[in-house]
Amino acid sequence: MxxxxxxxxxxxxxxxxxxxxxxxxxxxxxxxxxxxxxxxxxxxxxxxxxxxxxxxxxxxxxxxxxxxxxxxxxxxxxxxxxxxxxxxxxxxxxxxxxxxxxxxxxxxxxxxxxxxxxxxxxxxxxxxxxxxxxxxxxxxxxxxxxxxxxxxxxxxxxxxxxxSDVDAKTPVLRDSAPTFLHPTSVKDSAVLRQIEQATKPVVIAGFGINRSGATDAFRLFVERLGAPVVETMMGKGTISSFHELAAHTIGLPNADYNQRILDQSDLIIAIGYDITELPPSKWNPNRTPVLHIDTNQHEIDQFYPVVANLIGSLPDTLQLLSEDVPNRAWSGWQQDRDRLRQEIQATYSMALPLHPQSIVRELEQATGEDGMIFSDVGAHKVWLGRHFQTTRPNQLFISNGFSSMGYGLSSAIAAKLLYPERRVLCASGDGAFLMNGQDLETAVRLKLPIVVIIWRDGTYGLIEWKQQQAYGRAPYIEFDNPDLVQLAVAFGALGLRVGEHGTLAACLKQAFTSDGPVLIDCPVDYRENLKLSDRLRTYGG
CATH class of the missing domain: 3.40.50.970 (Thiamin diphosphate (ThDP)-binding fold, Pyr/PP domains)
Known part of the structure; x- marks a missing residue:
């Protein structure tokens, strides 16, 4: 051997x-x-x-x-x-x-x-x-x-x-996985004492909740607490977007309406949160005291002033906290949440090029609760993170740690191998797709019926958004695209173009009945980016 x-x-x-x-x-x-x-x-x-x-x-x-x-x-x-x-x-x-x-x-x-x-x-x-x-x-x-x-x-x-030769008789090493210690009591914890003293707590739900399988325990905890919940982009699905305590997602280039909820808070309870998901300086400029509840110790950051923490199994920790946590419901935050929810649930134009809000709505309806959407990195990620409504984990996947362009297609391929019965869709910009799109051939070779929708605008849209805000102009971000439909055909996939082959809803319906990969070329109107920034900048509550 x-x-x-x-x-x-x-x-x-x-x-x-x-x-x-x-x-x-x-x-x-x-x-x-x-x-x-x-x-x-x-x-x-x-x-x-x-x-x-x-x-x-x-x-x-x-x-x-x-x-x-x-x-x-x-x-x-x-x-x-x-x-x-x-x-x-x-x-x-x-x-x-x-x-x-x-x-x-x-x-x-x-x-x-x-x-x-x-x-x-x-x-x-x-x-x-x-x-x-x-x-x-x-x-x-x-x-x-x-x-x-x-x-x-x-x-x-x-x-x-x-x-080199090895001894074939040497046994393969099998050892016991390390035992993860579980808390048995939190009754006298500093975390509970801090919550008891708070009048306007806010919960931040991070990716660690979903990763640790703590969603049910988390929902029980926040319902007993009665405080508003904001999610990171990677934490989406920890609480239903339709829940009365849901204050939706943080992480836009601009402070969203729900940032005002965090600004009013006197205690931020960060659960399963990692600072790589979103720097604390973005959501805690006032340095409001933080409770850190996670599987690992927190990073030291001046905008993350931890006053108490609980480290260990998140399902067990949250279950124990739920037994003793006082109700700390407070009013006055709902108007900011409702303003955001109104924009999320509004009806937008279906004229071409499509508003990003309209694309999100169509994807939400086409994939359903059991679908899986893998967002690549770009301006479309911001719109999906803000507007896509989730009811449970693993509906929308966003890489907001390293945030590498090219992540979406490959992730969708892996997911389809594991979940062949679920609807799997990759949402990508034209910039991101042309960086790593060559593995569309892999999806064709493996006969994986995944759907890839390209939000096409011929620019690096997220960078343009930030350039326009910072300098009022956007050099070096434009590029040309090949015919994306013909590119899909060259790979052996089905190619559809919104407008030429029907509405986006019609293209999605056809795509999800296909027995192989489908690429949808969808023109997007990213003038909505700066319109959103203007609304947020002038919002007075």
Whole structure:
């Protein structure tokens, strides 16, 4: 048995079912071993996309996703997706091929120190120095990737080590997962004392609630508390958008109407919140006291003045808090929430190019409560985060940690592999799609019936929005597009253009009855961006 075969045995012991990656000369021995296993290898068209797929696969499956690249440019290509996994707290194990050990001490073709390159963007980065330590190294990588808070780990696998012989009788390492301590009482906690003294508390719901499976406990807690709830973009779905306590989403380029609710607060209760989701300076300029309730200790930030915290299992912590938390309902915040809700639920023009609000409404109706929308990064992300109404977790996915363009399509592919029965849609701008759209071919090859809607305006719209606000002009953001319908056809997908092939609703209906990937070219009117900024700037409450 060679070391690559032992490595694959260890992957199977970890429950790995899929690996996403691009073949390379330095990993052919490992690829040969994978081909003889029960693991499905998904060949992608770019290593960044392989990492994005592994990241979403890990997030949705609850066990680390796995991606593979060769050394040099393959490994550097994969880094963007790995950085995204770490900052978005998705469990991933990244494997890179590497040249033989006897040329690693000097300048050599395609070789850099990958362990050191990956170290800042992962929870751990290790080289496999001997075939005899593979069981330990793999177990450690998977354990660290899955531990709180989840993220990416990296293993560099030199080609000569992969070919080396190992003792076939050495058992694959299986050990117990670490026990996560659960609180038994919070009756005398400083958190409860702070809540008892507050008169206008506000809750911020972060991504950690959904990730920890604490949604039910969270909803019980806030209903007992009676305070308004704002969600981060990654925290959408922790409370229904239609709930009486829902004050909707924060994270726009401008302070939204619901920022006034936070400004009135005398205590902010941050639950499952990570400052990578949205800097505290954006929503807490007044430095209002904060309660930090999460699985990990808080980051030190001058705009995040934590006066008390509870660290541990979120479902258990929130369940215990609910037993003793006093009701702290207060009035006066609803008018700001209602102003925002009025805009979210209003009816907008369906004339072409479509208002972004109209696109969001059509997507909401077409995907339904069981659908999954994966937003790429751009101006459309802001409109989806603000206007898309959710009732539960995992309806709208937004990467607001690393926020890398190109995230959407690959994430949708991974989701469809795990949930073939659900409607899966990628919402992307024309800027983002043309950065990583080559894996539409992967979706065609795998016969995955996903829908990709391109919000087309021929600009980097989110940057234009900020340029116009800062300087009153927007240089260097315009570009030309290929015919997106013909591009889809060239890939082997169905291409539809709103207007030419019917209304957006009609195109979505046709797309969701297709047995393969469908790309919808949808023109968008981003003049609405500055109109929204003007309304928010002049809002007097």
């Amino acid at each position: 060679n070391a690559a075969e032992r490595f694959v045995q260890c992957l199977e012991a970890e429950g790995v079912t899929h690996i996403f990656g691009v073949p390379g000369e330095e990993n052919i021995t490992l690829l040969e071993a994978i081909s003889k296993s029960d693991i499905t290898f998904i060949t992608t068209r770019h290593e960044t996309n392989a990492a994005f797929m592994a990241s979403m696969f890990g997030r949705l499956s609850g066990r680390p996703g796995v991606c593979l690249s060769t050394l040099g440019p393959g490994a550097t290509n994969m880094m963007t997706g790995i950085a995204s996994a770490t900052m978005d707290h998705s469990p991933v194990v990244a494997i890179t091929g590497q040249g033989v050990t006897w040329r690693q001490h000097k300048a050599s073709h395609q070789m850099f120190d990958l362990v050191e390159m990956y170290r800042p963007i992962t929870k751990s980065s290790t080289s496999i120095a001997s075939g005899e330590i593979i069981s330990e190294v793999v177990r450690q990588a998977f354990a660290q990737a899955a531990s709180e808070k989840p993220g990416a780990t990296h293993l560099s696998f030199p080609e000569d080590i992969a070919k």
